[in-house]
Amino acid sequence: MAAMDWFTSWFSASGYGLSRLVLQRALACIYLVAFLSAAMQYRALLGERGLLPARIFVRRIPFREAPSLFHWRCTDRFVTGCAWFGTALSAALLVGAGDVVPLWASMLMWALLWALYLSFVNVGQIFYGFGWESLLLETGFLAVFLGNADVAPPILVLFLLRWLLFRVEFGAGLIKWRGDPCWRDLTCLYYHHETQPMPGPLSWHFHRLPRPLHRVEVAANHVAQLIVPFGLFFPQPVATVAAAIVIVTQLWLVTSGNFSWLNWLTMILALSAVDSSPVTGTPSYAATPAWFAVLVCAAALLIVLLSYWPARNLLSRSQQMNRSFNPLHLVNTYGAFGSVTRVRQEVVLEGTDEEQITKDTVWREYEFKGKPGDVRRLPRQFAPYHLRLDWQMWFAALSPLYTRGWFDRLLERLLENDRATLALLRHSPFPDHPPTHVRALLYRYRFTTARERRETGAWWHRTYVREFLPPVQLDQTGRPGRSFG
Structure with missing residues (x-):
């Protein structure tokens, strides 16, 4: 009994209950946007008469290389129906359905969302060839093992989410530092606000900031991406402070451009390092079921093993951006703008x-x-x-x-x-x-x-x-x- 109590206290992070709740609801919102995007755009881009028809792709690429439900059936009606089903399921989790069902049912709902979206990404070709697609899948897979209101958040999963956030931020920082010289001489933002893929309503104003402020922006970016991510693994309150810095810098990026859900999802990941006990106290939860603990430990072991390739990529001088090392997109590399376009x-x-x-x-x-x-x-x-x-x-x-x-x-x-x-x-x-x-x-x-x-x-x-x-x-x-x- 004492051993079980010790294991439960080590395994559980009761002080992160509010952070988990916000993280899960926000992640469900991102899923909703992603599935809505698929429902509205799939037919024109990947449908039977689309620009890159998925039905031709699945005939050419075997299932083992691109696992997808659409290898079985790839009609416009079926795929669009799956997109709307994913939208509805995301909305249900957004309003809290995952916390009113048994733990196993909540896990099944999150797993179904992940498998459905994997099906879209793996037939999406260049239209789904962005780093934030893999980021959503990797985050979504870990969310399966975060539990619901019945159990305390597993500390292993929270640290795996921090490891994911570390790779997102540190990888992006390294690819810049190793890439375009303008990142090292602090001049990249003389151009980037103007030449980025899709400027936002404030991008004109950001571009017109004085050049010394652009240099401060770049320097702050280096600090936020190359130094701050290590703080995510420090004891509290350092981890929470590091997470807050990540959130603030991502909000800056949100206001200056349009990068799909990349910045929003990065902020969501930062919640895994926020200790919410000073606000909520330390809630009490029911004992963690043994079967759940076993599944969490197995998933953690899998992620650790698959992390070898992304970790090696981080240390490599020929670092690659936004690459998946397995068809399930479980552990990936990230990064953006290793080079900056000077002319739009x-x-x-x-x-x-x-x-x-x-x-x-x-x-x-x-x-x-x-x-x-x-x-x-x-x-x-x-x-x-x-x-x-x-x-x-x-x-x-x-x-x-x-x-x-x-x-x-x-x-x-x-x-x-x-x-x-x-x-x-x-x-x-x-x-x-x-x-x-x-x-x-x-x-x-x-x-x-x-x-x-x-x-x-x-x-x-x-x-x-x-x-x-x-x-x-x-x-x-x-x-x-x-x-x-």
Whole structure:
């Protein structure tokens, strides 16, 4: 009996009850956003007539390499139904359903969310090829073993969540320090607020801060990512202070740009280091069931074993960003912006309904929801929602290599006025009939100066660079072909 009491006191972290509650509810909210994103965008991006159809992918890639429920069935109706089911299950956990059911049922609910989202990520190809997808899966897997209101939070799982947060922050800090020299000379933020993938409504103001403040921002980032993460493993209250610093720096990033749920999920992970007992006291819980303790210890052992590869990656001079070492995305590497783009370029899509192309042809522009287009339009805040096509358009402007496999299909869908594809856009200039031709132009964008902003009302100034893709039209087979009008 004494041994069992000792084990329970060692295994349980009763003072973290409130932190667990907030962490789980916030994680359920991120899941909800992720599944909602899938429900709204899957058909156009990965559906049967999508830009990269998942049904073709699952025929080519074996289940063992990309485990997914959609290897069994991959119709638009079934996959969209799974997305809406995931949305509903996330909403149930958000309002506390996991705490009113038995412990085993709560674990099953979290495990089902994880397996469902894994199914989307593993068939999502480049549209799901972002570090925050793996981060959500890794966090979601650990959440299965956090327990519910019936038991105290397991200390092992809390430390595994801190280990995950450490890899996110320290990995991001190392990739910067080892990468672009502007991180070491503190000048990267002379450019980054302007050239980041999807600026937010305050990005113009951040970019216009005095350059000495930009250098302070970079220096503070190095402290937050290279020094503070070690404090997560110190005794309290140091761990809580380290978590608070992480949360504050992530809020700064939230206000300055749109990075899907990356920053929000990082803040959620920081809650694993926050001792809530000064607020709530130390609640009493029922004894931890032996079967639950065994499952937690087994999961912890698995994570420790799988951590070998990410840990080796952190120590490597050829450190890789955002890589999964197993198809279940259980323990991964993270990082972002090892190099910073100095000049912002944007691919602008245009269409015309004229039958023949001449020098006098009138072209009308398609507007995307998030990426810059109309120079007078203030960038919007979309995060934590993920506009997947907008992000890929940013990569396309970096290099045509990023357009392989999907860009031609995008043009084809625009020439057809495909409803699902147009729903991904903010505005189509052809609401009633499809265009006869579409083309892509490359522009250089920069934020306006304060004076230009006052005089023109524009947030951006853009300069034509070159033709990205010449005009195309549907040929006799219904595929986009070069127009020689």
